[in-house]
Amino acid sequence: MPANEELSRSQTLRLALRQATACVDGLGALAHWRSADRLRLVAVSGLEASSVEAWAELRLDAQTPPARAVRGDAYVWAAGDSAVTGAHGTAAVPLPGPDGPVGALSVLTAGPGGPDPTQRSLLRTLAAWVAARLETSSDLSTPDGTPEALLTVGDDWRIVFADAEAERLLGDGCAPLVGSVLWKGPAGRLPGLEGPCRRAVAEGQPVSFLAHSPADQRLHHVRLVPASRGGGLAIHLSEVTDPMVDAFEATAAEAAGRGPAERPVRMSEVTAALAKAVTAADVVRVVEERVLPALGADGLLVQALDDDRLRLIGCVGYPQSFIDVVGTRLSPLSASPAVAAVLRTGTPRFVESQAEYLRLYPKAKFLADASPKNAWVFAPLIASGRPIGCCVISFTQPRSFGDEERNLILALSGLLAQALERARLYDVEHARAQELQRDLLPRALPRLAAVRAAARYLPAGKGEKVGGDWYDVIPLSAERVAMVIGDVMGHGISEAATMGRLRTAVRTLADLEMAPDELLYHLNELTSDLGEDCYITCLYAVFDPVTRTCSFSLAGHPPPVVVAPDGAVRCPELAADPPLGAAVPPFKLHELHLPEESLLVFYTDGLVESPTRDIDQGLAQLQRTLAHAVTRTTYFPDEPAGPAGRRDDDAERRLERLCDLVISALLPDAEQTSDDTALLIAHTRSTAPEDIASWNLPEHPSAAGQAREYARKQLAVWGLDDCLMTTELIVSELVGNVIRHGKGPIRLRLLRSSSLVCEVYDGSLTTPRIRRATFTDEGGRGLQLVAALSQRWGARYLHDGKCIWTEQELPEPEPPVPGSSEPAAGGMAITADRQRTG
Incomplete structure (x- = not known):
């Protein structure tokens, strides 16, 4: 028996409606059967039942396309919105019978015009095929109830609705579908899903394909229907039996000629x-x-x-x-x-x-x-x-x-x-080329006490897919953090190599503790030697967790976007200095005072600018996306603080999700981009006031003794008795050097964070250096002792003097006494929360 004769009436209707929808790139289809002076809805495909309630029963004398097609025994197309979102019109053809039409087959069209002659011919052929196989109407008194799975996604590719059938076919029993990114959650097990989804949204047209469901490995027809307003996508899945596949292919070939x-x-x-x-x-x-x-x-x-x-x-x-x-x-x-x-x-x-x-x-x-x-x-x-x-x-x-x-x-x-x-x-x-790009960009961003960061780099969709966009996060002294993002115009190996040279130069200059404007001055000199055809933009920023200020300078680069914990988004309106190589120093230095736990969003122009969108439109969309994401997904948690490591892991996961959301919203089809894109999002944290101690010291030899006394008392408050002897020696040597070689005012500051930081400020610009002392020298070994006792040390220069700093490792906390939540006696009485170490 031919396969198509094995089809039940229900399968026949499902097959015909699905094929009719596909042949005219429609949103869905309906079948009505004639009964006396009325038309009754007997089958629906690709549409939610609630959206076609008004079509359940139609009077034969009504002006609806199905009724007109039956009355006139002819093809009808009517423009205008229907109850279904995104439909531009309805095409209807009669189901022929021996004594006239016995019903109608209708398709809701997505395009502004009706079907072309070939599509109309195919609809008539399908209608004749259906009518020839439905000899009686006794089984067609109610709409077809064969289950069809439905899920919808928003403009960020997250699933916002999934019915029970979708959960059965695509769910994994562990995590719900709703809320997950379409192809990264359980639904991603459906083979070949991402490409057609992106194509449907990019082209604004429905897309269909066949796939085996991960739940039962049965073949399903998958139909993707993009929303015409507001973004998003509806995904319909319906099972295809073997007889239906054969009939589908035979009918399509016959109808298309x-x-x-x-x-x-x-x-x-x-x-x-x-x-x-x-x-x-x-x-x-x-x-x-x-x-x-x-x-x-x-x-x-x-x-x-x-x-x-x-x-x-x-x-x-x-x-x-x-x-x-x-x-x-x-x-x-x-x-x-x-x-x-x-x-x-x-x-x-x-x-x-x-x-x-x-x-x-x-x-x-x-x-x-x-x-x-x-x-x-x-x-x-x-x-x-x-x-x-x-x-x-x-x-x-x-x-x-x-x-x-x-x-x-x-x-x-x-x-x-x-x-x-x-x-x-x-x-x-x-x-x-990609391997070169990976070697030049950071393989992993550092986990720092003051900043957690996540980044994305997307090469241009064509060509060698490498370019000159780069980003970096660099730890500085006193828990300060430098963040840099730049863009070398063009694509290819040469631009990537130039980017690598500049990133190395930035890291070298950052180690010298330069201010952002001074660092760009030196980077500009380097860029001038690369040739006149180089066009390079750069943003260099330094975040200080003690003062909660972000100072930065711009060389032809857009300023960062700031997101406050309450969801407020702002982008400072600043005039950037010209690009590197074309600028005439000095560069302007800008400062932002940030609320506690703010987000800093750095990006290159490839994220916000394209041939179809100017940079102002792209920046406005970026700000809307950030505001919507922060308020909707509650990026900033309200729950009580837990262990620092767990909070840090949660923060990093949220940052990764936020990066993906921004990229999906602004670059929905990355393969079509014409420019490289770099995105860096940093979550800033300030140093708690109780972790900061500062004292002014006299310009007198007694200052070293006072410094030791202050350090001794503060370490006792912090429960860092194990660091006492080393810290006393360090502050004594640093203050002593200022008394001998520098000038006032003198200030001592201690910071407790991921390490113990000791800083001594004075008004001299004299550069400290380690010198080799002979056996007979009575002095000259102070900085040697400081370097030996500390994990790191260095100097940074301010507008009114300098700061000599050291870092010491904090001792590991002892395990708590069994049965008690308090630290063991003699242990370090500092919680992981206050350490902020991660």
Whole structure:
């Protein structure tokens, strides 16, 4: 019995509505059956039931498109909004019967115009196919109730609604679908989801494809419908049975009038598409979108030959269980005898059933058992006279292959091989360029007491995909943190190398504790030696957790965006100095006083500027996105503070999510970007007042003794008795040096954070240096002693003097006494919360 005769009435309606929706790129479809003077809704596809309640029963004399189509026995298209969001019109065709129309098939269209003549013809053919198979109306008294899964996502790609069927098909039983990023949460287990979703939103048109659900591995029809207003996407999933697949393909071919005459047209389209393919993934996508539908195939494997191994580089239409069996590599090649045979002979192999496959390759029974397919084409990929891989096109049902199809596949394999060879060469060069980019950018941002940060770098969507955008987070003395972001105009290896030189220079200059304006002065001199064609922007900022100030200078770069804990977002309106290499120093120094636990958002112009959006529009969208994300996801937590390590991990996770959200909102389709993009988001924390102690000292030799006394008392308050002796020696030597070689005013400051910081300020600009003292010298060993006792030490210069600083490691806290939450006696009485160490 033909497969399409096995369809139930319910399956027939579902199939017809789904095909009608797909053929006109609609939002959904409905079927009405005539009963006396009324039309009753008997099936719905792709639409929520609540949105079509008004269509449940229509009077035959009404002016609705289904009623008009039945009355006039003709095609009807009516423009105008319906109850369904995003619909621009309704196309309806009558269901023909022996005594006149017996009902109507209607499609809600997404485009501003109605279906074209070819689409109208296809709708009439589908209507006739449905009516011929629905002999009576006895089973059509109520709308079709076959379950269809529905979930919706917002403009940040997070799932905002999922019905029970969606939870069953896509959920993993551990985490809910709602709230997760579509392809990073449980729903990401649906194969091939991200690309079609991004394409549907970017093009503003519905997209359909077939996929196996992760819950039961059944084949489902997936339909993606973008919202016309406000962003977002609706995703419909409905099961496709084997008879429905066969009927679907047969009806589509019949209605579209496919025949041998159209094959050259499709070949020219495939050739043009393969010529534009850049990467191996692009090649696979061309075959998936243009070759598989033409052959009525539903499976694809593209494997590359590396010595005697097969590497899987593309897979379509197979469940994860089969991919796990195949693996990303097969060794030796004999593990796949069919592929080995076609690579050895250089000719395609057509296998029309699983029985034939087992007869030809009995040792590969494990592959046949794991595969859901029942017919295959094994096409060798030969370029430059040598085999480079194999393309396997497969079919769910057994089938035969005619001479025309065999010739077509032979021609396609040659085109595919040439395109894949070009793509593999590109992939190798691209991988090398990306490796260079990774080596030049920070592999991981430091976890600092005053700043937690997350960053993203997205190369331009075309070309070598490397460029000159960079970012960095650099720890300075006294828990201060430097943050830098820059942009070397252009893309390619040369720009990336220039970026690497500049990042190294910034790190070197930052170690000298320079102010932002002074650092850009020296960086500008370096840039001037790179040539007149270099256009480089840069922002260098320093955050001081004691004063909660962020000082920064701009060289042609946009200022940071500041997000307060209450969700307020502001971007200082500042006139940036010219870019590096073109600027005339001095650079302006700007200061921002930040609320406790603010966010600083640094970015390059690729994030906010594009050919379709100017920088002001992009900046406004960035601020809206940040405000919405902070208030909606409660980025700043209100819960009581827990252990510092756990809070720090939570903060980093929130920063990572915020980076992803910003990128998704401003660059929804990263492959289409024309400029590199760098994004750095920093969460700032101030030093608690109880962790700061400061004293003014007299310009007198007694100052060293007073400094020791002050340090002794403060360390006792902090419970740092283990650091007492070392700290007394350090402050005594530093203050003594000021008395001997510097001038007042003198000030001592101690900071408790991830380390113990000792600072001595004076009014002299004399540079301290370690000198080699001989055995007979009575002095000159002070800084040697300081360097030996401290973990780090150095000097930084202020507008009215300098500061000599040291850092000491804090002792590990002793474990608490069993049965008590208090620290053990003699242990360090400082909580992880107050340490803020992470």
